[in-house]
Amino acid sequence: MRANFIAFAACLFMPVASPSQPATKAPPAFILPVACEIGSTCEIQNYVDRDPTPAARDYQCGSATYDAHSGVDFRILDMAAQRRGVNVLAAADGKVSRVRDGIVDVSVREIDRATLKGRDCGNGVVIEHDGGFTTQYCHMRNASLKVRPGQLVRAGAVIGQIGLSGNTEYPHLHITFRRGDTVIDPFAPLAGVAGRCGDGAGIWQVDAAKALIYKGGAILNIGFAAAPMTMADIEDGQLSPPTRNSAALIAYVRAINLRAGDVQDFTLKGPDGTILASHKGTALTVAQAQRFLFIGKNRAGDHWRQGLYRAHYRVIRSGTTLMQREFDLRL
Numbered sequence: 001m002r003a004n005f006i007a008f009a010a011c012l013f014m015p016v017a018s019p020s021q022p023a024t025k026a027p028p029a030f031i032l033p034v035a036c037e038i039g040s041t042c043e044i045q046n047y048v049d050r051d052p053t054p055a056a057r058d059y060q061c062g063s064a065t066y067d068a069h070s071g072v073d074f075r076i077l078d079m080a081a082q083r084r085g086v087n088v089l090a091a092a093d094g095k096v097s098r099v100r101d102g103i104v105d106v107s108v109r110e111i112d113r114a115t116l117k118g119r120d121c122g123n124g125v126v127i128e129h130d131g132g133f134t135t136q137y138c139h140m141r142n143a144s145l146k147v148r149p150g151q152l153v154r155a156g157a158v159i160g161q162i163g164l165s166g167n168t169e170y171p172h173l174h175i176t177f178r179r180g181d182t183v184i185d186p187f188a189p190l191a192g193v194a195g196r197c198g199d200g201a202g203i204w205q206v207d208a209a210k211a212l213i214y215k216g217g218a219i220l221n222i223g224f225a226a227a228p229m230t231m232a233d234i235e236d237g238q239l240s241p242p243t244r245n246s247a248a249l250i251a252y253v254r255a256i257n258l259r260a261g262d263v264q265d266f267t268l269k270g271p272d273g274t275i276l277a278s279h280k281g282t283a284l285t286v287a288q289a290q291r292f293l294f295i296g297k298n299r300a301g302d303h304w305r306q307g308l309y310r311a312h313y314r315v316i317r318s319g320t321t322l323m324q325r326e327f328d329l330r331l
Contacts, residue, residue, distance in 0.1 A: 028092035028129050029205040030186060031155050033137065033175050034074045034162065035087035038211045042086070043218040045075040045172060045256055045289070048185040050197075059188045060214050061197035063287040064257040070183045071136070071176035075256070076162055077221060080237025082141070082171035086162040090127055090153040091135050091175065098126040101145045105164040105171075113167070121174070122166020125159050131179070138174040139166050170235065177203070187212070217262075217315060217322055220290070221254040224309070224329045231292055244303040244331045249276070250296035251311035253325070258288045263316040268295050271307025304331050 036042035047058035049069040058065045076086050082105075101123050108116070116122075121138035125147060128134050141163030147153060164171045177184040187202045202209055225239045226246035233239055234254050242249045251268045258264075266279040277295040284291075293313075309331065314324035 028094075028131070028133065028155075028203075030091040030135070030177075030203055030208065031089065031205050032208045032211060033089050033091040033135070034076075034173050035089060035158075036074070036076060039215075039218070041081065042074055042076045043220060043256060044072060044212070045170075046071075046073040047187065048072065048183065050185060050188075057197070059185055059197060060216070062214075062216050062257070063259055064216070066289075071138075071174050072186065073172045073174050074162075075170060075172040075220070078235055078237030079164070079171060082162060082164060085141070085144075087158045088125075088137055088140060088160045088162060088173050090155055090157045090159055092127075092129050092133075092155045094127040094129040094135070094153060096125060096147045096149055096151045096153060096159075097128050097134070098124070099145055099147060099149055100124050101140075101143060103142060103165040105142050107164060107169050108167050109169055116167050120167035122168065123160070123163060124166075127153065127159075133184070134178045136176040136178070138176075139163055139168045139172060141165070187214075215323070217255065217257045217259070217317075219253060219255050219313070219315075219323055219325050221252070221292075222311070222313070222325055222327045223252055224311070224327075225250045225252060225294075228294060228296075231290075234292055241329060242304070242331070244306065246299065246304070248296055248298050249304060249309065249329075250294050251277075251309075251327075251329075252292060252294035253311075253313045254290060254292040255313075255315060255323070256290045258284055258291055258315065259317065260284055260286050261317065262322070264291075264293060264313070265316065266293055266295050266311070266313045268297070268309065268311045270309060271305055276309075306331055 046069050047065045049056045049065045051057045056065050056067045103122050123140040125137045141161040144161035147159045162171055162173050177186045221234055224241045226242040262284050264281040268277045270276050276297045279295050309329045312326045315322045
């Protein structure tokens with residue numbers, strides 16, 4: 001078995017001019033700005049940092065953020081999903097004020113960060129809305145932008161696709177909400193960024209609010225493979241499942257937003273219910289933005305036994321199962 005994790009780099013954002021509308025109207029009700037299903041094909045990786053000190057906490061006093069993070073990160077499952085294309089949507093009616101395109105899609109780990117000076121947002125769009133509100137969309141796919149400055153857009157209009165441009169290590173949409181020059185937490189705007197946990201009412205439409213219920217952690221990837229893998233292999237999204245002739249049978253999982261004290265439990269069983277491999281983890285000592293784990297076994301005979309192989313993964317937080325997933329492979 002093997003586990004690994006990386007910490008995410010902070011994202012900086014291009015400056016946005018104060019909108020021309022008077023800041024007297026109520027905010028519009030915003031829709032989900034990504035054409036994916038929360039909990040299935042995408043998850044929230046980071047929320048607005050509500051702690052004014054060098055520490056960080058999200059609006060529910062959790063650790064799903066980092067110092068000075070100014071928006072919400074909607075993360076898709078892997079680069080395979082990014083290559084297929086996931087649309088970014090205007091979160092409300094408005095007028096496009098800024099657009100930037102032409103920045104290549106590449107992980108910041110593979111380039112000199114200095115080349116991104118002033119372009120940390122990558123390919124992006126800024127839209128002005130009623131009441132002095134703006135939304136800023138970052139890290140979009142190169143050459144995918146479909147809007148221009150001055151264009152009027154309706155809520156749900158496709159403005160581009162999720163990419164890997166700017167200061168980011170993984171494909172996602174970062175969206176920042178502002179009123180004038182002030183960052184707004186869309187989950188608790190009335191309390192302000194430094195407000196108490198859970199204060200305020202969100203500015204999402206009802207359907208979006210239901211989809212965005214706070215979970216405190218999520219399982220991003222699950223699957224089977226024929227050999228041990230790295231985090232980069234999972235991120236690439238092209239792992240092939242084993243066959244009856246594979247030298248090994250591996251089950252893997254990647255979870256995000258784990259906290260200190262969380263315990264991971266992972267088991268792989270054969271067709272007859274025999275445990276082939278298991279991981280009984282100890283409590284994590286620090287919060288981890290993402291962590292992957294795999295367990296498995298080398299083939300003992302000429303081929304794997306025919307039948308259903310079942311993996312079960314769960315995360316235990318404060319003595320209670322926070323999340324779990326069972327998944328199968330038939331050989």
